Amino acid sequence: MRAAVLHEIGQEKLEVLDDVEAVGFGPGKVRIRVRATGLCHSDVSAMSGVLPQPAPFVPGHEGAGEVLDVGDGVTGLARGQRVLLCWLPACGSCPSCRRGQTQLCLAGFMNAGTPNFRRPGGDVFGFAGTGTFTEEVVVDAGCAVPIPDDVPFDIAALIGCGVTTGLGAAINTAGVEAGSSVAVIGCGGVGISAIQGARLQGAAQIVAVDPVESRREAALRFGATEAVAPEALADAKQRITGGEGFDYVFEVVGRSATARTAYETTRRGGTLCVVGAGALDDFLQLNMFELFFDEKRILPSMYGGGDVLRSYERAIALWRAGRIDLESLITHRVPLAGVNEALEQMRTGAALRTCIEI
Ligand SMILES: [Zn+2]
Ligand SMILES: [Zn+2]
Numbered sequence: 511m512r513a514a515v516l517h518e519i520g521q522e523k524l525e526v527l528d529d530v531e532a533v534g535f536g537p538g539k540v541r542i543r544v545r546a547t548g549l550c551h552s553d554v555s556a557m558s559g560v561l562p563q564p565a566p567f568v569p570g571h572e573g574a575g576e577v578l579d580v581g582d583g584v585t586g587l588a589r590g591q592r593v594l595l596c597w598l599p600a601c602g603s604c605p606s607c608r609r610g611q612t613q614l615c616l617a618g619f620m621n622a623g624t625p626n627f628r629r630p631g632g633d634v635f636g637f638a639g640t641g642t643f644t645e646e647v648v649v650d651a652g653c654a655v656p657i658p659d660d661v662p663f664d665i666a667a668l669i670g671c672g673v674t675t676g677l678g679a680a681i682n683t684a685g686v687e688a689g690s691s692v693a694v695i696g697c698g699g700v701g702i703s704a705i706q707g708a709r710l711q712g713a714a715q716i717v718a719v720d721p722v723e724s725r726r727e728a729a730l731r732f733g734a735t736e737a738v739a740p741e742a743l744a745d746a747k748q749r750i751t752g753g754e755g756f757d758y759v760f761e762v763v764g765r766s767a768t769a770r771t772a773y774e775t776t777r778r779g780g781t782l783c784v785v786g787a788g789a790l791d792d793f794l795q796l797n798m799f800e801l802f803f804d805e806k807r808i809l810p811s812m813y814g815g816g817d818v819l820r821s822y823e824r825a826i827a828l829w830r831a832g833r834i835d836l837e838s839l840i841t842h843r844v845p846l847a848g849v850n851e852a853l854e855q856m857r858t859g860a861a862l863r864t865c866i867e868i
Contacts, residue, residue: 513627513644514849515634517566519559523850524569524643531628532646539581540654542593546663547573547642547866548840549852550671551698552787555764556637560789567635568627570866571597573642574666577654584651592657594666594822597638598813599652613678613813618653642667643849645868655819661826664843664865665836668699669829671813672863673836674821675785676703676762677828678814680711682821684758684783688712691751693743694734695772696762697725698856699839699863700785702732704760706834709733713758715750719743722859732835740771747775755780764788770795776806784810840865 513530535541550572556563574594580587587593600607601617618639626636626647634641641647657666676699680686692713694701697720708716709732718729718737726737738746747755755777761769764786773796776782814821828834842864844851855861 511645512846513568513641514570514846515566515568515629516557519557519563519565521557522853524853526847526849527629529629530568530634530644532626532644532648533628534624534626534648535579535581537582538584538651539648540577540584540587540651541579541646541648542575542595542654543578543646544573544575544642544644544868546575546667547868548667548670548672548699549856549864549866551700551764551856552671553637554853554856555787561787562790563637564623564635567637568641568644569637570642570644571595571638571640572667572671573640574657574663574670578646581651587651587654587656592659592661592663592666593654594657594670595640595642595647595649596653596655596670596818597640598818599650600818601652610817612818613815618650643846643866645846655822658826660830664840664867665829667865668836668839668863669822669825672699673703673825673839674814674818675811676700677707677825677834678816678821679760679783679785679811680704680707683809683811683815684760684781686711686713686758689714690757691715692758692760693717693719693746693756693772693775694729694760694762695719695740695743695768696786697729697737698762698859701760701762702729702839702862704762704785705729705732705734708758710828710833717743717746717750717756720859725859725862728841728862731838743771743775751777754778757781758783760785762786766792766794773806773808778804778806781807781809784808839863843867
């Protein structure tokens with residue numbers, strides 16, 4: 511079958527190959543025919559080596575499709591069932607799961623060293639234990655989450671990572687208060703979802719910050735009250751908050767430089783919510799005096815910062831009710847053979863989300 515493979519970390523392009531096989535099917539596993547997958551920034555970060563990932567590998571972790579085959583012992587899933595792929599399946603029994611913080615369950619990472627695919631040339635891994643830039647993938651049953659029939663595959667795929675991450679940061683982690691001021695730094699699919707979350711929570715001002723003009727324009731359509739380039743952020747802070755800083759600032763880039771800017775843009779006693787996934791060797795510097803004296807709350811948000819399945823259900827409910835716009839998040843569509851176009855659209859910032867239709 512066909513899949514897009516990165517041969518070595520650091521390469522910029524994927525090779526779409528026809529000789530890939532999805533492996534590992536057996537008890538507790540399901541085989542999925544992937545129908546749609548989004549390109550998330552983490553895929554690019556794994557390709558470049560910013561996020562740890564063994565190679566060769568099939569990127570993609572934001573996907574949806576149909577169940578082709580169900581292994582022994584799997585309950586609640588049947589052939590033909592429509593599912594979204596969860597790259598962080600909850601084991602249900604570890605201390606994090608028992609606390610309701612399934613986004614912190616590490617069980618899914620236990621499979622990270624096990625190849626999901628094979629080629630005549632050898633083993634191929636799947637990114638984050640999934641790997642969705644492929645026609646078929648075998649995953650743990652916990653990674654296959656049933657979706658209602660009225661949720662299209664492309665929408666379900668977005669809920670599988672970007673939408674859940676951004677919405678959850680605003681709703682679960684930061685708990686944006688009605689009437690508050692918000693800045694969101696980085697306005698791709700996740701940042702736009704954070705903007706939609708802040709709008710749902712009733713924020714009075716939402717300032718979108720991004721160097722790409724088309725993204726700033728998009729942010730205004732999704733609920734930002736103002737959109738500025740990074741160099742205009744200090745001015746916006748002065749104008750909108752009287753220089754005090756925003757009640758909430760979301761860092762959706764994953765770099766220490768933008769996190770530092772975000773920290774300085776947060777008011778004393780306000781909340782800096784770190785959503786971007788960054789590198790192991792990129793350190794955020796804070797001095798001990800400001801940390802104590804300014805009492806800014808630094809809240810990292812992993813995969814929406816709350817129970818993952820509950821976050822999916824909420825996103826579906828909000829989408830159905832017309833309270834969030836997910837259709838317009840998909841600005842570009844390509845077939846699997848066009849996956850390198852999708853990467854280019856991500857790198858240039860042209861796309862909010864490119865949906866790869868398989
Ligand atoms: Zn667990
Ligand atoms: Zn993602």
